[in-house]
Amino acid sequence: MSAGCLMPQAAANGKKEDEVTPMKEKIIKLIEDILKVPAGTITEDTMIKDVEQWDSLAHVMIIGQLEEKLGVSIPLDEAIELKGMRELLEKAGCA
Numbered sequence: 001m002s003a004g005c006l007m008p009q010a011a012a013n014g015k016k017e018d019e020v021t022p023m024k025e026k027i028i029k030l031i032e033d034i035l036k037v038p039a040g041t042i043t044e045d046t047m048i049k050d051v052e053q054w055d056s057l058a059h060v061m062i063i064g065q066l067e068e069k070l071g072v073s074i075p076l077d078e079a080i081e082l083k084g085m086r087e088l089l090e091k092a093g094c095a
């Protein structure tokens with residue numbers, strides 16, 4: 001979990017916080033891309049059950065892509081219990 005929920009390489013690259021997209025935004029964009037929903041559809045307040053495209057297969061894809069593309073690892077037993085974005089962001093260290 002990185003402080004301020006920034007991409008971990010930000011400090012290594014010597015970039016200031018305002019030059020790096022916050023991890024929270026990257027996570028939301030990744031999820032919107034996987035679900036093929038318009039930008040702005042997914043917010044911190046989004047509940048998984050309220051997004052038609054967010055079925056069990058999409059959920060597995062999201063968890064896998066979070067780890068593969070962003071280095072965010074959420075244990076499977078915790079991932080299956082997620083109910084909404086706020087909880088997902090907390091597990092990712094972004095809350």
